[in-house]
Amino acid sequence: MLDRLMGGRRLTSEQKGRVPPGQYVTEKFPVLHYGSVPQTDLGAWDFRVWGEVENPFSLDWTVFQALPHTSVHTDIHCVTRWSKLDVDFAGVPIRAILDLAQPKPAARYVVAHCEKGYTTNLPLEVLADDDVLLADTYAGQPLAPEHGFPLRLFVPKRYFWKSAKWLRGLEFLAADSPGFWERYGYHNDGDPWQEERFSE
Amino acid sequence: MTSTSPTLGAAADQARAEVRGLIAGKGHAVDAARLVIERLERAFVASALHRTPALDQALRDLSLVLVGEDRTALGGKSPEAARLILRAVDRALDEA
Numbered sequence: 001m002l003d004r005l006m007g008g009r010r011l012t013s014e015q016k017g018r019v020p021p022g023q024y025v026t027e028k029f030p031v032l033h034y035g036s037v038p039q040t041d042l043g044a045w046d047f048r049v050w051g052e053v054e055n056p057f058s059l060d061w062t063v064f065q066a067l068p069h070t071s072v073h074t075d076i077h078c079v080t081r082w083s084k085l086d087v088d089f090a091g092v093p094i095r096a097i098l099d100l101a102q103p104k105p106a107a108r109y110v111v112a113h114c115e116k117g118y119t120t121n122l123p124l125e126v127l128a129d130d131d132v133l134l135a136d137t138y139a140g141q142p143l144a145p146e147h148g149f150p151l152r153l154f155v156p157k158r159y160f161w162k163s164a165k166w167l168r169g170l171e172f173l174a175a176d177s178p179g180f181w182e183r184y185g186y187h188n189d190g191d192p193w194q195e196e197r198f199s200e
Numbered sequence: 201m202t203s204t205s206p207t208l209g210a211a212a213d214q215a216r217a218e219v220r221g222l223i224a225g226k227g228h229a230v231d232a233a234r235l236v237i238e239r240l241e242r243a244f245v246a247s248a249l250h251r252t253p254a255l256d257q258a259l260r261d262l263s264l265v266l267v268g269e270d271r272t273a274l275g276g277k278s279p280e281a282a283r284l285i286l287r288a289v290d291r292a293l294d295e296a
Contacts, residue, residue: 031275031276032275032276032277033275033277034264034265034278034280035264035265035266035274035278036267037275116264117260180264180281181281183261184261184281184287185287
């Protein structure tokens with residue numbers, strides 16, 4: 001009943017098994033961020049990788065587009081309790097970025113840096129999962145500005161604030177460093193199946 | 201510039217009380233955040249409070265949250281972010 005009041009839909013038993021505890025399913029794609037939506041000039045855009053890597057690099061949009069792309073069909077879960085099933089994102093698999101960057105043995109954590117100073121942190125072992133993308137496409141179309149155009153991190157096994165919009169770089173670190181929401185009370189790990197929403 | 205020892209005295213007490221009053225007041229968190237930033241900056245200029253790494257981080261983050269022409273231009277997470285950061289400001293005040 002609550003699901004339907006919240007704009008959800010009737011689910012099959014198989015779908016119900018894909019919804020983490022405390023979540024409702026929506027067919028909408030809510031827009032949640034702070035500040036205003038950045039206006040991105042692709043001609044001036046770049047993406048940087050630095051920190052505990054053998055090969056720090058920076059690349060522009062044209063070079064980024066030439067990297068191998070793949071798609072992921074999965075479900076996403078927001079800490080604000082909505083989940084969206086059967087989404088299709090596409091972009092550069094994180095494996096391609098890791099192959100280029102060559103993280104040093106000391107690299108254990110990654111901070112994603114975005115427009116407007118937004119950051120979020122992840123263990124490298126979470127970032128390195130097969131379904132993690134640097135996503136530039138949703139449902140076959142370039143990301144909408146409010147959903148992160150031109151590029152967002154896509155980490156579907158974590159609450160969606162970890163899938164940082166307007167991504168501009170990845171910093172590899174030996175020690176963990178909390179990101180924006182994590183500094184102010186969101187859970188450091190953000191696993192929806194463990195309901196890791198808040199740390200306090 | 202930052203200091204590790206909290207500021208003492210009537211001006212410090214008044215600044216902390218006024219900032220905490222703004223944080224605890226009724227009203228929109230985004231409006232409260234703008235007022236807190238302004239009050240803290242005045243306290244720093246008057247040396248009533250010292251900057252600390254925690255306060256500087258919170259003020260930097262607040263400025264990011266409040267980027268926009270007006271309250272209606274801000275994303276839906278701005279009020280929540282402002283509330284959470286203001287709680288951090290409250291906690292950090294005693295060291296300032």
